[in-house]
Amino acid sequence: MKNYLIALLAVVTFGLASCGGGDDKAADNQEATQAVEQKADEAQQQTQEADNQANDNANQEENQEAANDQAAAGGKDGKTLFMENGCVACHKETEKSVGPSLKEITAKYGEDKAKLIEFMKGNAEAIVDPAQFATMKPNLEITKKMNDADLGALADYIMSIK
Ligand code: HEC
Structure with missing residues (x-):
């Protein structure tokens, strides 16, 4: 009976310890996911900036074209x-x-x-x-x-x- 109790205790302790390990893993995974999400956000921001830049350039070209049209029309x-x-x-x-x-x-x-x-x-x-x-x-x-x-x-x- 005593041996049986010790064995049970060992199993429970082992179980708890591995659960703890599991939590750490979960935390690690969460951190990794966060890091990946942050990277994705950064990439999105960079794309946004590139888009804005492209828009700016397009606007400038439009303005220039408008000015050219005006000059051509005698205005x-x-x-x-x-x-x-x-x-x-x-x-x-x-x-x-x-x-x-x-x-x-x-x-x-x-x-x-x-x-x-x-x-x-x-x-x-x-x-x-x-x-x-x-x-x-x-x-x-x-x-x-x-x-x-x-x-x-x-x-x-x-x-x-x-
Ligand atoms: C004698 C100085 C003077 C001259 C010349 C002048 N402005 Fe102004 N302008 C001002 C002052 C002062 C203000 C600020 C008051 C105001 O906001 O209306 C102003 C404001 C403006 C504003 C802003 C309007 C708003 O919503 O408040 C515009 C647009 C503007 N001027 C365009 C022009 C244009 C176009 C010319 C040429 C045809 C011109 N100004 C010539 C003095 C001048």
Whole structure:
């Protein structure tokens, strides 16, 4: 009887010990799975970045094509309009000067080109720096007289600065 008990105890102890080992294995497996998942996430992020880069390049090409089309049609590209109409006196591309930078304007308008055009037509309120609108207001007399193609080109140029 005593021997039998000892044997039983040995079996139970052995059983517990191997169970413990099993837990370790399970933990190891979990870590390995996590590592693999993390790798997969990283790979996905890299793909995403590559995609974004490709999109950026495609956008730039589109802008360039739009500018070329405009020039071919006898219209002026947005940057030229921006220079020739004196906008550049108060707006730099990336730094604030008298007026907000084009980068700041693009950040406020996001992808809403139509809204930016409405502002230049004098149909929408200032959203970038409304307190300084009085300084900008006289310039709307210039943009109000522009045709839709020129306003579109101007908006494209402003929004190309990010
Ligand atoms: C005398 C300086 C001056 C000139 C010249 C000028 N701007 Fe501005 N502009 C400003 C100031 C100041 C603001 C900030 C006030 C505001 O947000 O309307 C501004 C704001 C803007 C905004 C942002 C509008 C918004 O939603 O707030 C746009 C777009 C803009 N200007 C376009 C132009 C264009 C296009 C020209 C040329 C036709 C031009 N500006 C010429 C001073 C100027």
